[in-house]
Amino acid sequence: xxxxxxxxxxxxxxxxxxxxxxxxxxxxxxxxxxxxxxxxxxxxxxxxxxxxxxxxxxxxxxxxxxxxxxxxxxxxxxxxxxxxxxxxxxxxxxxxxxxxxxxxxxxxxxxxxxxxxxxxxxxxxxxxxxxxxxxxxxxxxxxxxxxxxxxxxxxxxxxxxxxxxxxxxxxxxxxxxxxxxxxxxxxxxxxxxxxxxxxxxxxxxxxxxxxxxxxxxxxxxxxxxxxxxxxxxxxxxxxxxxxxxxxxxxxxxxxxxxxxxxxxxxxxxxxxxxxxxxxxxxxxxxxxxxxxxxxxxxxxxxxxxxxxxxxxxxxxxxxxxxxxxxxxxxxxxxxxxxxxxxx
Ligand code: SF4
Numbered sequence: 001x002x003x004x005x006x007x008x009x010x011x012x013x014x015x016x017x018x019x020x021x022x023x024x025x026x027x028x029x030x031x032x033x034x035x036x037x038x039x040x041x042x043x044x045x046x047x048x049x050x051x052x053x054x055x056x057x058x059x060x061x062x063x064x065x066x067x068x069x070x071x072x073x074x075x076x077x078x079x080x081x082x083x084x085x086x087x088x089x090x091x092x093x094x095x096x097x098x099x100x101x102x103x104x105x106x107x108x109x110x111x112x113x114x115x116x117x118x119x120x121x122x123x124x125x126x127x128x129x130x131x132x133x134x135x136x137x138x139x140x141x142x143x144x145x146x147x148x149x150x151x152x153x154x155x156x157x158x159x160x161x162x163x164x165x166x167x168x169x170x171x172x173x174x175x176x177x178x179x180x181x182x183x184x185x186x187x188x189x190x191x192x193x194x195x196x197x198x199x200x201x202x203x204x205x206x207x208x209x210x211x212x213x214x215x216x217x218x219x220x221x222x223x224x225x226x227x228x229x230x231x232x233x234x235x236x237x238x239x240x241x242x243x244x245x246x247x248x249x250x251x252x253x254x255x256x257x258x259x260x261x262x263x264x265x266x267x268x269x270x271x272x273x274x275x276x277x278x279x280x281x282x283x284x285x286x287x288x289x290x291x292x293x294x295x296x297x298x299x300x301x302x303x304x305x306x307x308x309x310x311x312x313x314x315x316x317x318x319x320x321x322x323x324x325x326x327x328x329x330x331x332x333x334x335x336x337x338x339x340x341x342x343x
Contacts, residue, residue: 020047023090031083033075039095047091053080053112054101059130060168061156063197063230063238065270074101077108081115088121095124104133104141117146128193130154131179132172138182145187152223153180155192157200158207158214166199177214190220191264196245197227197238204248208255221262224249228270229329236329242278243338271307272327276319277340317341 024036024047039048054074057064074080087094096116103109104127116125125146131153134141143149153176156166160173183190196204204224212219227239249265256263267274310325317323319342326336 020091024049027083027086027090030086031075031079033080034083034087036087036091047094048097049087049091049094050097050099051080051083052100053098053103053109054106056105057101058105058132058169059102059154059172061154061166061195062168062199062232062235063166063195063227065228065230074106077111080112084112084116084119084122088119092121093123094121095126096122097126097128099128102130102133103127104129104131107140110141110143113141113143113149117148123148125149126152128152128154129179130167130172130176131183132175133179134182135175135177135179138179143186143188145189150189150191151183152191152193153183153220154195155180156194156197157203158211159203162200162203162207166195166197180220181215184215184218184220191223192220193223193225195225195227195269196240196248198240199238201240201244201248204252205255208252208261209259211261212259219261221264222256224252224263224265226267226269226272226274228272229327233329236333239330239333241334241338242274246274246278272330273324275323275325275339277317277323277342278338311336311339313339313341316343318343 021038024038027036027049028034033052035050035052037048037050039046052074056073075083084096087096098109098112098116106112109127113125113127116122125148127149129151131151154167155163155176157163157173163173163176164170180190180192194200194204208222211222226245230236230238253263253265255261267279307327308324309328309331310320310323311331313336314320314323314325325331326339
């Protein structure tokens with residue numbers, strides 16, 4: 001079903017479809033290291049809460065959206081535990097994402113994770129990591145598997161050379177593999193997140209067949225993400241043109257299916273979304289375009305007037321009311337030639 005973005009935003013502003021909006025804003029004010037969103041699923045409101053536990057990272061991915069340049073420790077554990085309690089009571093059923101920086105660099109991460117898993121009001125917990133510290137010191141994170149818990153491991157290259165390029169690091173690829181294997185072997189659910197950029201675009205097809213051998217069994221789910229608009233604007237040169245990205249995704253999809261690799265893809269990321277006129281042929285033009293703009297770090301309504309642009313041809317498109325067009329930084333780089341108004 002197609003929904004209209006403007007009316008959706010008005011509904012949200014009026015609070016009609018977003019009864020927890022004020023509670024989420026209150027949580028963000030009390031705990032500035034939290035970002036809380038309405039991440040509706042099947043038209044049901046569901047709060048998604050991101051906890052930034054540290055801004056320190058051991059890698060330097062040039063397309064990083066977290067922009068972690070700080071060397072300061074994150075909030076004290078007592079403050080994180082208080083926040084966890086509040087999330088559970090104020091937003092029952094919440095999905096919580098623990099991110100950074102690199103969360104596993106915190107010695108007290110296991111205590112926070114145990115508390116989050118024990119709280120009834122928290123339905124799901126995702127830990128975003130590069131798994132390097134786990135590979136180097138597996139004892140840092142000895143947690144039993146839990147039905148609420150999954151790990152999302154950043155794995156932007158399947159060979160050491162590409163991995164180094166994408167993470168701005170050296171000597172970490174084997175540790176990341178070993179940390180990921182450690183999680184899998186201990187029964188955790190693991191998803192590999194691979195951000196597609198010009199740094200790995202040409203290598204993914206070559207590397208994908210080796211993936212099962214890198215991890216053995218059970219193998220992780222593989223998730224490809226569109227690169228978002230980075231904080232460092234010079235990194236926009238790493239953006240991939242959608243008309244190169246979508247056929248590649250289609251080929252990767254076929255290769256993965258043939259090799260029994262479970263693959264997912266997200267067509268939106270931090271203030272970036274593939275417009276519906278470009279989505280894969282099998283994706284419906286009747287896609288609910290709101291979902292394209294529902295990425296975890298995207299704030300509908302915020303900056304959309306100057307962030308998104310359309311071309312004159314968009315006025316002839318039947319989706320013009322439900323589509324935001326292209327991020328202007330993307331359009332500056334690639335123009336509007338790719339867009340084909342839908343009739
Ligand atoms: S032609 Fe323009 S309005 Fe239509 S889907 Fe593409 S970007 Fe959106």
